[in-house]
Amino acid sequence: MVHGEIWTLKELFVTPNEYIYWSIQIVMYPFMTGLVAGAFVLSSLYHVFGIQQLKDMARFALVFSFALLFAAPMPIILHLQHPLRGINVMMTSHFTSAIAAFGIVFFSYGAIVASELWFLYRKHFVETSLSLKEKKDKNIIDQIKFFIFCTLTLGVYDISEESLKKDEKAIKLLAGLGIPVACFLHGYAGFIFGSVKANALWMTPLMPVIFIMSAVVSGIALCMLTYIAVMEIRKLLASRKKTPYQMYQSKEEIKSVEIHVVKITAKYLLFFMIFAISLELLDLIFRGYTAVKSWDVLRSVIYGRDFTDIFILQYGIGNLLPLTLFLLPGLTLRRTVIGALLVLFGVFMMRYNVVIGGQAFSLTFAGYMHYRLPIIPHDMETLKEGLVGALSIFIMPFVLFYFIGKVFPIFNYKDSH
Amino acid sequence: MIDRRNFLKYAAKGIAGMSLSFAAIDMLNPKKLFANKSEKSPVRWVFLVDTYKCVGCGMCVKACKKENEIPYDANVTRTWVERYVITKDGKFHADSPKGARDGFITNKIDLGLEGYKDIKNENIRKAFFVPKLCNQCENPPCVQVCPVGATYQAPDGVVLVDRTWCIGCGYCIMACPYGVRFFHPKYRTAEKCNFCYHRITKGLKTACVDACPFGARMIGNSKDPSDPVTKIITTERVEVLKSEYGTKPQVYYIGKDEEVR
Numbered sequence: 001m002v003h004g005e006i007w008t009l010k011e012l013f014v015t016p017n018e019y020i021y022w023s024i025q026i027v028m029y030p031f032m033t034g035l036v037a038g039a040f041v042l043s044s045l046y047h048v049f050g051i052q053q054l055k056d057m058a059r060f061a062l063v064f065s066f067a068l069l070f071a072a073p074m075p076i077i078l079h080l081q082h083p084l085r086g087i088n089v090m091m092t093s094h095f096t097s098a099i100a101a102f103g104i105v106f107f108s109y110g111a112i113v114a115s116e117l118w119f120l121y122r123k124h125f126v127e128t129s130l131s132l133k134e135k136k137d138k139n140i141i142d143q144i145k146f147f148i149f150c151t152l153t154l155g156v157y158d159i160s161e162e163s164l165k166k167d168e169k170a171i172k173l174l175a176g177l178g179i180p181v182a183c184f185l186h187g188y189a190g191f192i193f194g195s196v197k198a199n200a201l202w203m204t205p206l207m208p209v210i211f212i213m214s215a216v217v218s219g220i221a222l223c224m225l226t227y228i229a230v231m232e233i234r235k236l237l238a239s240r241k242k243t244p245y246q247m248y249q250s251k252e253e254i255k256s257v258e259i260h261v262v263k264i265t266a267k268y269l270l271f272f273m274i275f276a277i278s279l280e281l282l283d284l285i286f287r288g289y290t291a292v293k294s295w296d297v298l299r300s301v302i303y304g305r306d307f308t309d310i311f312i313l314q315y316g317i318g319n320l321l322p323l324t325l326f327l328l329p330g331l332t333l334r335r336t337v338i339g340a341l342l343v344l345f346g347v348f349m350m351r352y353n354v355v356i357g358g359q360a361f362s363l364t365f366a367g368y369m370h371y372r373l374p375i376i377p378h379d380m381e382t383l384k385e386g387l388v389g390a391l392s393i394f395i396m397p398f399v400l401f402y403f404i405g406k407v408f409p410i411f412n413y414k415d416s417h
Numbered sequence: 418m419i420d421r422r423n424f425l426k427y428a429a430k431g432i433a434g435m436s437l438s439f440a441a442i443d444m445l446n447p448k449k450l451f452a453n454k455s456e457k458s459p460v461r462w463v464f465l466v467d468t469y470k471c472v473g474c475g476m477c478v479k480a481c482k483k484e485n486e487i488p489y490d491a492n493v494t495r496t497w498v499e500r501y502v503i504t505k506d507g508k509f510h511a512d513s514p515k516g517a518r519d520g521f522i523t524n525k526i527d528l529g530l531e532g533y534k535d536i537k538n539e540n541i542r543k544a545f546f547v548p549k550l551c552n553q554c555e556n557p558p559c560v561q562v563c564p565v566g567a568t569y570q571a572p573d574g575v576v577l578v579d580r581t582w583c584i585g586c587g588y589c590i591m592a593c594p595y596g597v598r599f600f601h602p603k604y605r606t607a608e609k610c611n612f613c614y615h616r617i618t619k620g621l622k623t624a625c626v627d628a629c630p631f632g633a634r635m636i637g638n639s640k641d642p643s644d645p646v647t648k649i650i651t652t653e654r655v656e657v658l659k660s661e662y663g664t665k666p667q668v669y670y671i672g673k674d675e676e677v678r
Contacts, residue, residue, distance in 0.1 A: 001491075001602070002491050002492055002493045002599065002600065002602050003599075003600040003602070003605065004600070005492060009529070009530055010529040010530065011528070011529045011530040011531055012528050012529060012531065013510075013511040013512060013513075013678070014529060015497070015499070015513065015549070015596040016492065016493060016494050016497045016513055016515070016516035017493050017494065017497075017590075017596050017597065017598065017599040018596050019599075021587040021590050021591065021600070022587060022591060076586070079586070079587075080584050080585050080586055081583075081584070081585020081586075081587075081600060081605040081606065082583065082584050082585045082605060082606070085565075085582070085583075085584040085585075086584055088565040088567075088582060088584050089564050089565055089584065091565075092565050092566050092582070093564070093565070094563055094564055094565055094566035096560075096561045096562075097561065097562045097563055097564040097588065098562065098588075099562070099564035099586065099588055100564040100565075102564070192588075196562075196591050196592055197558060197592075197594070197662055197663075198558065198591065198592055198593060198594035198662065199591065293661075362596075363594060363595070363596045363678070364511070364678035365678065366509065366511060366678060367529065370530070
């Protein structure tokens with residue numbers, strides 16, 4: 001079986017070697033990097049621009065962005081025909097290729113997020129390791145914890161007022177530096193598609209900008225969702241009076257903080273969403289108006305074959321509906337959850353319609369290819385590049401977030417930053 | 418005991434001496450080395466297809482698959498033949514079942530999911546066959562997008578793939594406007610027509626050229642003015658495929674219709 005044959009159905013005139021080579025994992029790739037970039041931009045809104053209302057969300061978003069960061073390159077690894085050779089990209093980078101710099105951009109971005117996190121949590125590391133050091137008869141878990149936190153301090157135990165001030169400066173600098181790098185990381189994913197001249201649907205200079213905007217939208221939506229989920233759990237704990245947290249004791253207190261943060265974040269979500277939709281519509285209108293050679297086949301795909309995917313699922317359910325939900329007065333938590341879920345779905349559908357939609361028509365402009373997502377895996381290929389592979393990529397950051405949250409506490413931690 | 422003045426003096430001398438000797442060592446760039454060794458290649462491989470002579474027998478496809486070890490029944494091929502049928506009502510039909518490996522043995526047009534469409538001879542306005550293969554572009558987009566440099570252009574113009582280095586990302590497949598690239602079913606790396614590089618570099622013709630019973634396919638060296646292919650390309654009216662992509666393809670066609678995709 002040829003790669004791609006199993007999920008591709010050909011119709012009319014398609015050349016023999018054409019298949020949907022870039023499948024669901026390539027949909028996941030911009031989706032995941034988009035979430036990373038979006039979460040980071042959200043956290044930087046507080047650190048750089050000093051938007052105080054986002055303070056609670058900012059630390060949360062940064063830690064979550066870090067968890068997402070590990071999941072971002074996974075779709076590519078699963079997509080590669082030779083995953084073990086993936087490292088070749090770093091060894092013999094061929095810089096005329098838009099993918100070649102991925103490793104460099106990704107690792108520099110990772111370094112920025114990691115160092116920002118370190119400055120943010122340095123005080124916590126020092127305090128924890130010192131308190132563990134003093135503790136007598138440590139059990140095995142304490143010893144492991146002691147080892148981890150000692151290592152994380154990197155040998156710096158100075159937490160005087162002065163040095164903490166310096167930390168704050170460093171955080172601000174890193175967050176500022178991180179915004180263009182995050183945008184680059186993702187705009188660059190857009191460039192990978194936008195620069196393919198052989199693909200009539202992908203080739204547009206707007207692609208990187210569209211990708212960045214929708215990335216921020218999806219990142220904010222996911223942060224809101226996870227934030228609400230975590231706060232709900234805390235509310236539950238608070239009502240059971242078993243809470244170990246000191247910051248917000250009563251259930252009512254937590255609730256008022258939660259809805260406040262959510263409302264502020266929703267405003268930013270709306271702002272970026274309007275940007276994203278306008279750009280996408282501009283692209284569509286421009287293609288229709290200029291109507292170059294490829295427009296005939298594009299029109300038949302956009303308004304015909306993929307109408308449901310594009311106009312109903314993406315623009316309707318994924319954009320218009322959440323836009324209305326967020327714009328209606330008196331925003332409630334339940335409505336936010338539904339809205340944010342729909343936004344995430346909408347952004348996912350946008351990626352899907354770009355990646356799969358771009359391969360829905362033949363290079364001959366006289367034939368079509370249909371994509372069938374492998375649901376039940378029966379070999380390695382359908383496992384990696386099927387529903388199971390995609391879902392495990394999506395779940396991965398949440399699992400990581402749980403463990404990373406153990407080292408970087410998100411809520412029961414007071415500081416000046 | 419060495420004093421500061423002397424220390425600095427010796428240090429400066431030492432560094433100067435060392436840098437002089439290190440300057441002799443140059444970082445070797447494989448591309449440069451290759452170019453220096455072979456200088457300007459006296460060969461630029463080009464291909465010429467005379468569509469008037471093609472009858473769609475598929476001998477070229479069969480020969481190519483065997484010569485280049487592309488699994489015979491796999492639905493991918495380095496070269497293929499397309500059939501174009503324009504009916505009297507102005508409608509356009511085209512197909513290439515199995516890349517025309519077994520030739521075109523019926524009048525039925527393969528529409529993929531939509532089954533077959535039988536076209537009666539009296540309804541046909543014009544019909545012809547167009548063989549396709551890699552265009553060995555002068556400005557190859559596949560080489561541009563390869564993130565690891567596993568695909569590259571030889572000095573004689575042929576674009577090659579290094580199977581031991583390809584990571585299988587598929588970016589080159591996406592970048593090719595002609596659809597000539599695919600993943601090799603066995604090696605799982607990018608695969609394409611290379612004008613039978615192992616043959617042409619030894620003075621042989623490509624497998625498809627040798628297999629064509631009608632002389633519809635020809636290979637030549639465009640840097641040699643006395644080459645029969647070069648003579649035709651330079652003196653007759655020939656066309657290339659999809660010139661609008663700026664790839665500068667090097668497979669020339671005689672009798673290419675505007676309907677050819």
